[in-house]
Amino acid sequence: MAVSDTLPVSLKTVVENGVLNRLPLTFLPFANQQLRDWQFLFPNERRATEQLLLYVNSLSPDESSALFAEVTALEEKMNVGSWKFSTSEQTIENASLLARSPWFQEWRRAVQAVFDATERHATTTEGVPTPANRLVLIEIPRPLDLAAVSVWQRWGQLGRPLNLEIPPNLSGGVLQNLVVGDPRLSNGLLGKVTQRARNQYAEAWVIDAGHALVDSALALPPAGPGAAQPVLLSYSRLDPCRQNFSREMNTMRKDLSDADAVYDRLRKVNLVSWCPPEVAADPAAREFVRNLYLSGNGAVIFSNSFVQWAASEAFRRARPRFLAARFGVRSKPKPFTAVAVFENPDQVNPLPAVDDLPGSAIDAQILAPYIWLAAMRYEEYAHATVCVCVAESLSQACVVAPPEFAVAHGQSTLSIDALGHELDEWIS
Numbered sequence: 001m002a003v004s005d006t007l008p009v010s011l012k013t014v015v016e017n018g019v020l021n022r023l024p025l026t027f028l029p030f031a032n033q034q035l036r037d038w039q040f041l042f043p044n045e046r047r048a049t050e051q052l053l054l055y056v057n058s059l060s061p062d063e064s065s066a067l068f069a070e071v072t073a074l075e076e077k078m079n080v081g082s083w084k085f086s087t088s089e090q091t092i093e094n095a096s097l098l099a100r101s102p103w104f105q106e107w108r109r110a111v112q113a114v115f116d117a118t119e120r121h122a123t124t125t126e127g128v129p130t131p132a133n134r135l136v137l138i139e140i141p142r143p144l145d146l147a148a149v150s151v152w153q154r155w156g157q158l159g160r161p162l163n164l165e166i167p168p169n170l171s172g173g174v175l176q177n178l179v180v181g182d183p184r185l186s187n188g189l190l191g192k193v194t195q196r197a198r199n200q201y202a203e204a205w206v207i208d209a210g211h212a213l214v215d216s217a218l219a220l221p222p223a224g225p226g227a228a229q230p231v232l233l234s235y236s237r238l239d240p241c242r243q244n245f246s247r248e249m250n251t252m253r254k255d256l257s258d259a260d261a262v263y264d265r266l267r268k269v270n271l272v273s274w275c276p277p278e279v280a281a282d283p284a285a286r287e288f289v290r291n292l293y294l295s296g297n298g299a300v301i302f303s304n305s306f307v308q309w310a311a312s313e314a315f316r317r318a319r320p321r322f323l324a325a326r327f328g329v330r331s332k333p334k335p336f337t338a339v340a341v342f343e344n345p346d347q348v349n350p351l352p353a354v355d356d357l358p359g360s361a362i363d364a365q366i367l368a369p370y371i372w373l374a375a376m377r378y379e380e381y382a383h384a385t386v387c388v389c390v391a392e393s394l395s396q397a398c399v400v401a402p403p404e405f406a407v408a409h410g411q412s413t414l415s416i417d418a419l420g421h422e423l424d425e426w427i428s
Helices: 009-016 025-036 043-058 060-068 067-080 090-098 104-124 176-180 187-194 214-220 240-250 256-268 281-293 302-320 357-374 416-427
Strands: 135-142 160-165 204-208 231-234 322-326 385-391 395-398 414-416
Touching: 009 043, 009 187, 009 240, 025 043, 025 067, 060 067, 090 104, 104 240, 135 176, 135 231, 135 357, 135 416, 160 416, 176 187, 176 214, 176 256, 176 322, 176 416, 187 204, 187 322, 204 214, 204 302, 214 231, 231 281, 231 302, 240 256, 240 281, 256 281, 281 302, 302 322, 302 357, 357 385, 385 416, 414 416
Parallel strands: 135 322, 135 385, 160 414, 204 231, 204 322
Antiparallel strands: 160 395, 385 395
């Protein structure tokens, strides 16, 4: 198996000593792919992989067999050894074979139990990591009109509404003002977060259904020495990449082996020329976009799906301390186009694209709470995260926060500057 030349020495040593031989068959696609693609992983992913393999290497043969006992027993029940199962990487066919097994859910629980045991061991040996406050900002911008009586219904009892005092001459919108502020001064939350000493790569993300928010972030002055660059993803700025992906995807026949062949081609194609500079220059962000487009979730076609799924994957893979997501306006679906198989409507239907403002507003209203719920799947966000979802057309926000965040139970109306100050204090 080829491994990345960028592996840390400790990890490379245990791999050369045969730690992979102790892993069950169904763990090998994950482990081999992570080791091969090390340079494309976010720090959180590297840490999880390193913890697993170093922990397994520290065990005696009997102890490692006991750690994986339930997984290997389920593999025998599923008869995995007789499958056409790739051990070099995670494929569509692998996922299909596992998902069709009647023991799939039991297998997933057994796999999670292994990672839970690994985490407990890491906590014991490395100590409990210092908890860090986190911040999630979401915006449903103008011109998406929302009904005041129903805008926060999907948030249930999660948070409280807050009225915002928005200056009539505010340019760029509420989220841009909070995140970027005056680009010449780096006085927005993004500039402050990325320049703090403890910030690491991929701990700050900006995800934009359009391009204005990312454009304003790119206009910030260069970060100082030691500062970590944020991950900046714009649906509009990624247009060439999306169009090439959708064109390739539409060459596949509707069977798993051909899908894997097309996906394998897309996994290997050089994306640098397809991506905007901020993504082309960042190997991990580049591969993040590749995997997002290959995961079959609508991100290739719909800008608001791109925002929601990119945010969810960022939480899963990178665990950022700061994430800002802005929804936008999508086009109406065109008749006789097969969105489900990734057809780009503009390539197969000559009718001009038409903005769907009502549909876009509904999308954003439904998808915004899912961004928050995606974060809540992970322990890091459970007790120390503030989420602010702005409904710009209503001059309102929904605030979900721990009791110690003053805005969670304070005044019912707040200026943008005052809100920005409270958020800055929280994330400091």
